[in-house]
Amino acid sequence: MDTQHCFHCGLDVVKKEEIVFDGKSFCCNGCKTVYEIFSLNGLTDYYSFERSPGATPQDIKGKYDFLDNEDIVKRLLEFEEENVHIISLYIPHIHCSSCIWILENLNKLNRAVSSSQVNFHEKRVRIIFDPSVASLRELVYLLNSIGYEPYISLDNYDNKPKSISRDLVYKLGVAFFCFGNIMLLSFPEYFEMEEYWLDNYRGFFRWLVFALALPSFLYSASGYYVSAWKSIRAGMLNIEVPIALGIIVMFVRSTVDIIFGYGQGFFDSLTGLVFFMLLGKLFQQKTYNFLSFERDFKSYFPIAVTKILADRSETSIPVYDVLAGDRLLIRNSELIPVDGILMSESALIDYSFVTGESVPVTKHSGDKVYAGGKQIGPVVEMEVLRSVSQSYLTQLWSNDVFSRKGDRDYKTMTDTISRYFTPLLLLIAVMSFSTWIFIDTQTAFNVFTAVLIVACPCALALSAPFTLGNVLRIMGNRKLYLKNATVVEQMAKIDTIVFDKTGTITTNKKSEIYFEGNAPDDKQLMYIRNVLRGSNHPLSRMLYDALPMTRTLPVEDFEEVTGKGISGVVDGIHIRIGSVSFVGYEEDNLMQTNVHIAINRNYMGKYVFDNQYREGLKELFAELQKKYSLKILSGDNAGERHVLEQLLPEGTEFHFNQKPEQKLAFIENLQKKGSSVMMIGDGLNDAGALAQSNVGIAISENVNVFSPACDGILDASQFRRLGYFMRLSKRTIRTIRMSFGLSLLYNVVGLSFAVTGRLMPLTAAIIMPLSTITIISFVTLMSNYYARRK
Structure with missing residues (x-):
């Protein structure tokens, strides 16, 4: 028809x-x-x-009525605010660029959707929508109406390690069954037995082998055909194309052999090939899932939160030690690490990290506040509803909103090499076949198939992901937490390192502080300490800890001006703390690190800080200077230039009195001159510079300051090991290059045997997963070896 x-x-x-x-x-x-x-x-x-990319919509009337239940919806939502809900939905039909395009344009189909982002590898779409315009159920029905029905299960929202696809296990089982039985039935053919029963039943056994090969060819190998077909339709040639072509050629040739009585064909090789390739895929998936699981659940950010104890005293605890029922203190610009209930009278919460919406939301006592919000204004207290979700923080940190354009355009080593591999492989296979077809027809088919299989670029494609994944884990164990694998490659290219001074090369834990001027009385000290309580600046934290403990009082009209100072009103008394110009006093020409105090616009004096530099700073800079250009950027005056000049090696550049916007411009100017810049700061005044640099690393020292735009977070205790991390990144790239060389050597040797007809397809099928295992073992051993080297 x-x-x-x-x-x-x-x-x-x-x-x-x-x-x-x-x-x-x-x-x-x-x-x-x-x-x-x-x-x-x-x-x-x-x-x-893509041609015909859609799926036929299904009739789901009544299927999602359970989404009218608010309790169920709350469990599914990632974020819930009055006019903003966020949900991540698993959509099995996502398979091509058309799917990504339509799902990221949902806002054109329904005005409730403000934005949607697709994670192609996990087949998920993250949707931000207004529940007052359209409910979650209506969005689900919209998705179904355009052929993208989501799969919704509450179990899918638990943080569990990824499991192996059941479909892969079933296919592997079928392939093993077919391969084993065909090998047994082929023994008489192998030994060329001429007994009576073989002469009479040879045809029967050959057709039985053919029947046993069908499930392996049609079902077990189906994934390769689907992937290859989608790749060809999209105008690309992925690594599945030569594999699928080789399997089809073997099947057709073997079938022809049986029909015309030329022999039993290569069904043993074909089923063996499918089995060993699926076995290799299972091994890859299990190993990569293990690395992903470690990344999700062990990459704890080295940030702390301030817990309020029963006696109202305060203590810093690791963020992953927070439990339901704990009471936390959240200062200005601190990230809210957990969902909880606001206990203070009111708070202003900036959810731009989560929703992309920059307008802060006002919350009142008893309201629910969500992890990922940033507190703006005076210090507030909250009670924890559930313990911290590290996987959620990792997701927030890796959100595409904070991906710089340069990151998205960055081409990895694998991208560059893999693009040319498959076309070249197909060319070699066709040329070899064309040559052998005039010499020996049977050998021509063997050569064609062996070339396609033995030169499979799986090992080449896996070299970089496994190396970088293992190094991410190693660095995380040593308390440098990187956002993604690309950062390791970018670290290896750095030639200039820029350091902030206060809170970066100086430590917040050690500093001699003394007051010059009219010393505040006990009541004034109490006012000063309460205003300091809301600030996260390193000098504020040091001074707050140095002042005697006092009664906690509410602070009104709290304001923190980045790079200048803080102000607030306590018991009707106006307090200003910060730079000399911020408190309204004439310029101070003394070269010191200090914090000035004004009470009710009356200048009182200043706290002078005798900075303590981090242990091992001198040795670290001496080590780094051999390979990098080193620069110091500081918002402080040049009071400690002479100390730094004696402490740090000759040639280190110093730039003082730098405002946050000047730091950013400084980094940008270095990049225009061709430098690849790493910025190391405390994540507060340096946020712009961290985001502008090629690699931005934030130092963390018992302060819950979270900068999503940075590329890594370094525990302050590991600051002296920065040189080690830089060497490890370079050695990681060396390991990848060695693995590329090993993979290419294997391919060259394998191809030399294949094109000369000395390599059977089954042997090639066994060697292929073995080469993958060899490469993965090599990069794991080498990266672990380099990690242990001092």
Whole structure:
């Protein structure tokens, strides 16, 4: 019967059932409706990325009525605010660039959606929407109406390690069954037995082998065909193309052999090939899932939170020690690490880290506050509802909102090499086949298949991900927490390192502080300490800890001006703390690190800090100067220039009185001159510079300051090991290059045997996963070896 293909989903359309709309054929009203929706909303570009990319919408009437239950919806939501809800949905049908494009343009289909982001590898879409305009159930029905029905299960939202696909296990089992039985049935052929029973039953056994090969060919190997077909339709050639081609060639050749009585064919090799490739894929998946699991659950950020004890005293505890029921103190610009209930009278929360919406939200006592918000204003207290979700913080840190354009455009080593590998491999296979077909037909097919299999670029493609994944884990164990694997490659290219001074090369824990001027009385000290309580600046924290403990009082009109100072009103008394210009006093020409105090606009004097530099600073700079250009940027005056000049090696550049915007411009100017810059700061005044630099590392020292735009967080106790981390990044790239060389050497040797007809397809199939295991073992051993070297 005459058939056409559905314009939307690509399925066959029987002529008498065909629905024609807008000059196009559709298999059903569902596909036609989706096309109408896209047409009316100007989204027909969906069909430009791939031919027939859609799926037929299913009838789900009543299926998602449970989403009217508020308790269930709250469990599913990542974030819930009055006019902003965020949910991450798993959508099995995501498979191509068209899917990404349409799902990231949901805002054009429904005005409730403000933005949507697709995670292609996990087949998830993260949707930010306004619940007052459309409910979650309505969004789910919208997704289904365009062919992207989500799979919703409360169990999927638990933080569990990824499991191996059942489909892969089933395919592997079928392949093993077919391979084992075909090998047993092929023994008489192997030994060329001519007994009576073999002469009479040879044909039967060959067709039995053919029947046993079908499940392996049609089911176990199906993933390779699907992937290769999608790749070809998208105009690309991925690593599955030569594999699928080799399997099909072997099957066709073997079938021809049996039909015309030339022999039993290569069904033993074919089923063996499928089995060993699936076994290699299982090994890759288990290993990579293990690395991903470690990354999600062991990359604890080295930040602390301030816990309020029963006697109202305060203590810093690791963020992952926070438990439900704890009472936390959140200062100005601190990240809220957990969901909780606000206990203070009111608070202003900036959720831009989570939603991208920059307008702060006002919260009142008893309201729920969500992890990921940033507290703006005076110090507040909250009670914890549940313990911290590290995987959530990792997700927040890795959010595409904070990916710089340079990061997205960065090409990895694997991208560069893999692009040319498959076309070159196909060219070699065709040329070898064309040569051998005039010499020996059977050998020609063997050569063609062996070339496609033995030169599979799996090992090449896995070298970098496994090396970088292992190094991320190693660095995390040594308390340098990097955002992603690309940062390691970028660290290896750094030639200039810029350090902030206060809180970075100086320590917050050791400093002699004394007062010059009219010393404040006990009541004034109490006011000063309460205003300091809300600030996270390193000098504020040091001074707060140095002052005697006092009664806690509410602070009104609290304000912190980045790079200048803080102010607030306590018991009607106005307190200003900060730079000399901030408190309204004439310029101080003394070169000191100090904090000035004004009470009710009366200048009182200043606290002078005798800075203590981090242990091992001199040795670290001497080590780094051999390979890097070193620079110091400081917002303080040049009072300690002479100390730094004696402490640090000759040639180190010093720049003082730098405002936050000047630090950013300084980094940008270095980059324009061709430098690859790493910025190391405390994450407060340096946020802009950290984001601008090629690699931005924030130092963390018992302060819950979180900068999503930075590329890594370094525990302050490991500051002296910065040189070690820089060497490890360079050695990681060396390991990847060595593994590339090893993989290419294996391919060259394998191809030399394959093109000369001395390598059978089954042998190639066994060698292929072994080469992958060898490469993974090599990069793991080498990266561990380099990590242990001093």
